[in-house]
Amino acid sequence: MNGRPPAPAGITGLGIVCSVAQDVDGFAAALAAGASGLRPTGTADGPALTADVDGFSLERALAARRLPAHLLGTAARAAGRSPWPLRAAAAAALEAWEAAGLHEAPADPDRIGLVVAGNNLTEQHTEQQRPRYQRDPAYLPARYALHHQDTDHVGTLSHILGITGEGCTVGGASASGNLGVITGARLVEAGAVDVCLVVGALVELSLLQTRGYLTLGAMAAAGPPGTPPPGAPFDADHRGFSPGQAAAVVVLESAASARTRGRAASAVLRGHGSALDGNQLADPSAAGEARAMRTALRRAGLAAREIGYVNTHGTASPLGDRTELAALRLALGDEAGTPWINSTKAVTGHCLASAGVVEAVATVLQLERGFVHPTPGLRRPIDPGYRFAGTAAEDARPGFALSNGFGFGGFNTSLLLARPDA
Amino acid sequence: MSDLTRTQVFDTLRRNALDVVPELDPAAFAAERTLSELGCNSIDRAEIVTLTMEELGIVVPVHEFQQGYDIATLVDVMLKHA
Known part of the structure; x- marks a missing residue:
């Protein structure tokens, strides 16, 4: 390979909503403590364990932020009627935005990018709306045309944060998150943006998606009463994955931009x-x-x-x-x-x-x-x-x-x- | 034909409008105003109407709705299909 490699992107902000914590400090503590969000589901035909986000509230998440009132107000209005996985992504994005100090030392909005990692994110939402449609097509919620699209994440989060640089979704099954980070890094490395939020979208599996993974044996099934729970990764008793829910965000930024804004990369x-x-x-x-x-x-x-x-x-x-x-x-x-x-x-x-x-x-x-x-x-x-x-x-x-x-x-x-x- | 009254349809529309657009001023919700004038965007308006139809068990054919109806006309259109 010829030429100098592009200058790498730094990470200047993090955000997360997951089963063990609904902010970054809580997540760090849970990791250090070896906590696990995995719990038995109690359904023989379903997954043995799931790590769901319990009790998420956008209002509470917004109240925890030290961000300008107009930004929090826009978030409440723009994400208030979104499906909850997108509300969780908004909470994680605002945490990362605050951590990166983008509210007090702003970057040019045209030079901020937004990459949302994940595809096929809305099947559960569709599954939920179907009975209303079946009662009469007229009762399909009017926001469905927006909410059924993965790119609703891009639209809503860019609306909240006033991001006007490049944006898209990136998909690659369970590699989506890393592909999103790589895509964001390339935008920064190529000089297309100075700052790029990479958002890992929370997956709430539909019944069909769950069954699909179980049928292939990829997801660990509960089995009849008395079946031992599946082992951890790399354990001799491992027998398939257990699904979890999380929205997570990293802010990638060029060294020059971070320097201009007076921010240090972690x-x-x-x-x-x-x-x-x-x-x-x-x-x-x-x-x-x-x-x-x-x-x-x-x-x-x-x-x-x-x-x-x-x-x-x-x-x-x-x-x-x-x-x-x-x-x-x-x-x-x-x-x-x-x-x-x-x-x-x-x-x-x-x-x-x-x-x-x-x-x-x-x-x-x-x-x-x-x-x-x-x-x-x-x-x-x-x-x-x-x-x-x-x-x-x-x-x-x-x-x-x-x-x-x-x-x-x-x-x-x-x-x-x-x-x-x- | 059901026994729905104008007041019931109006009140249901107003409640759904306040749900969808919490910052809307309830006092400004009046028969001669349009939802746009009250600060509802196009998606808000469609959602308010859809929620109201579902709640009242009314189905108005999609082509009967037009831009710019005031609230009184919306109530009329719904009552016609009640």
């Missing part, structure tokens, strides 16, 4: 990799996953031994977990056992479209605050040759971390995040 996105397998199926490929990780390392100009931590895709799929460990061996070689590894999905559930953004937030928090969170429930790792974080948080100061995200249909992605001083 982490830097030093590299990223994205590669397809050329495979329509749900079969993961160690070679494809390793290619994504190696690309991220190469773009960052780093050697395998410099990676101190890997936030795995780690869904608790037996095949997926084994394949990812094999991919780590391919990508990192003899150093595969060196970095700490864990799975945030044991804390948040598998947040599907937003997983990559949730895990980018988790990775940044661990780099910034100097710990590696445990993988709650991981008792008997399937392979002793890796450095799994134990049952409690480890004091650790990794400088460089990989965060993986893979998706059905052969999507492989990896982010390389760094402490600013590393």
Whole structure:
């Protein structure tokens, strides 16, 4: 490759609403404590465990923000009648906006981008509206024409925040979050925007979507009474993923913009990799996953031994977990056992479209605050040759971390995040 | 033909308008005003009418609604199909 690599984007703001916390500080505390939002569903035919967001209220979320009244008023009006996953995304976006100080040290709105990660986000909403339509088509709620579109996230969030640069949704199944971060980073690296909000959209699964994952055996089913709960990612008792709900946001920003605004980045996105397998199926490929990780390392100009931590895709799929460990061996070689590894999905559930953004937030928090969170429930790792974080948080100061995200249909992605001083 | 009164339709429209647009001034909701004048955008207006039809069990064919109806005319159109 010729020429200088583009200057990497920094991360100047984070926001989250998930099962274990409805703000970033609460999320950091839950990670450090090894809390888990996963709870039994009590339905034999359904998933064994889910990590749902309980008791979310946009009013309460807005009341917690120290933002100008006109901004909070616009948020209440614009998102007030939105489906609740979008209200949660608005809350997370406002938290990240405040953290980045975009209300007090503004950037040019034409130079702010908005990437929403996730697709097929509205099937549950459609499922909910169908009985009204069946009673009479005239009763279909008038906002349906807006609400059934994934891009309603882009419209509503840009309306609230006054964002007038580039915007779009980005999809890649469970790799959507990482693909959103990569897309946002490219907009910043290419100079198309100075600041880019990347929003991982909260997935509320429809009955059909849930059943689809169960039918394939990808999601861990509850089973008849007495069936033991599924094991954590990388545990010998793992038998499929458990879904979680989260909206998460990272603010990516060029170093020049952050400097102009007087803001410090809490982490830097030093590299990223994205590669397809050329495979329509749900079969993961160690070679494809390793290619994504190696690309991220190469773009960052780093050697395998410099990676101190890997936030795995780690869904608790037996095949997926084994394949990812094999991919780590391919990508990192003899150093595969060196970095700490864990799975945030044991804390948040598998947040599907937003997983990559949730895990980018988790990775940044661990780099910034100097710990590696445990993988709650991981008792008997399937392979002793890796450095799994134990049952409690480890004091650790990794400088460089990989965060993986893979998706059905052969999507492989990896982010390389760094402490600013590393 | 049901026994719906003008007052019932008017009150239902007003309640739904206040639900959809909480900042709307209830005192300004008057028969000779249009929903646009009260600060309702096009999506708000469609939602207020749809919610009111559903609540009252009325179906007005979609082509019978026109832009710029005042509230009294909206009530008339709904009563015609009640």
